[in-house]
Amino acid sequence: MSEQTVERGITSGAADAGAASAARAGAGGPTASTGAARRSGPTPGARLGRLADAAWRPTLVLLVIFAVWWFVADREYIANYLIPTPAQVWEKLTSEWDFLLENSLITLYETVLGFALAGAIGIASAVLITYSPTMERSIYPIVLFAQVIPKIAIAPLLAVLLGTGLAPKVVLAVLIAFFPVVVSGVTGLRSTDPELLDLSATMGAGPWKTFRKIRFPNALPHLMSGLKVAVTLAVTGAVVGEFVGASEGLGYVLLLASGNLDSALLFADLILMSIIGIVLFVLVEIAEALLIPWHASRRSGIPLTTS
Template sequence: MSQRVLSRAPSKAAGVVERERPGIRQRAAEAAERGWRPLALLLVCFGAWWLIAATAMVEPYLVPSPGATLDVIIDKPDYLWQHSWVTTYETLIGFAIAVGVGIVSAVLMVASTTVEKTLYPILLFAQVVPKIAIAPLFVVWLGFGIAPKILIAVLIAFFPVVISMVTGLKAVDPEMLQLSATMGARPWQTFLKIRFPASLPHLFSGLKVAVTLAVTGAVVGEFVGANEGLGYVILQANGNLDTPMLFAGLLVMSLIGVVLFVLVEIAEKLLLPWHASRRDAAATTY
């Protein structure tokens, strides 16, 4: 009997209201509630785009109609798929390298004040330098292959990763660190059990930004020198005044960024269920 009373005691605590786990219908309703506003905004934007093209407010060679852009995507799926895959591959490799190097750099900066004071100004300087300005140098040094595109993607995506990771590692509750030291935990045990898990929400916030910037970095590299990729498609279409193909390339590039962002968000929910449950407010106070 006493065990039953103890097990029920938390649910009857003053000021706490328990909520049942949402079912499939409730989750679908919540998803629809969150998604209808951006969907409505997209429909308004496409409606304005169609209206501008239909009323000939702008010449068709400057702004093609949505129908003409869609026809290009339908008529040349293999062409767009081939170049989209190249850009996606460059983005994923660059993003993976940026994540690995960014996490290691953040750990070193938090572990050593000397490393932080030495490395942080260099990172800041590298971030403020326009990547489009130094991209031609990478082409000269590394050639017209895939390496310059990956390097630019790494440079653009690296900064959000390292800054968010440093913020997360420093945002740990000092009382938790004192408790682990009191319990005799070693530094590496404190890092694995307390610091690193606590930094993951901040890290994923940076990853969402970094993965979209990696797409931009890959395309910027293709602008400078490439014979494949969406950046190459956009440059060729611009040179030929083929605005439907240009808009198609922009739409596909945006779609890649959105898909990668969603994948990172799904990974966050799978790897951080405790953080997601806290946001969903399974138990709230009143």
């Protein structure tokens, strides 16, 4: 419908302004509110429907895996001290809830702190690398070096250097999580259309304004992808940090459980780690949806006019 009205707008020449308003009416809404209305998305009902449509397949797969697990463990095809039954895991989760919650919160805290630092350091490095060739030559090799060292291998070293407290876990989370932030940040900042930079120059804008209004927003879609990878890696970093010289946290509980052959506790622990990762990932996804609703990866709207 909007296609036809705009077609008319093109052919009618001088009366184009009039035709454009016809196209606007055709697109179905009064003046200024159309933009907002268009972007506010579908109704709650439709959204629920889409969610159900997206969720039923993975749910089914999970249920099948769960059923197999239950079947194998319940019949003791594999010994219970290796694979506990879901009921045993649930029992452990509820009976040890206070202990598990306390340790989950510690790991969560380390992860969030590590992720935040990785984000800040990563973005700052990306900016430096993009703007200064000298910095690119001096920082990039170090960034790469920090990435290729097996993080698990340096965990004992960190424990020696930084003690057994919070610091080594956070440092490990930062080390493991900041690489994707740097890479995605550099890619994003460099992907600015050169014409936009030319345009900015003819507007008399300085480098800071160009960064704030053009380069950074333009880099956000890439950056958000990097942050999504980083947040899941930060969990790994924190847990690996807890493997060495820790007396609390889910990583420590994992060692404890496997040492005691307490497979139910081990499974409960794994479930909690996964939950932390998923919850943080979803939070970053939500941040992404709020920050870049305009990006192609997040669009659902139909064009107002055709070319």
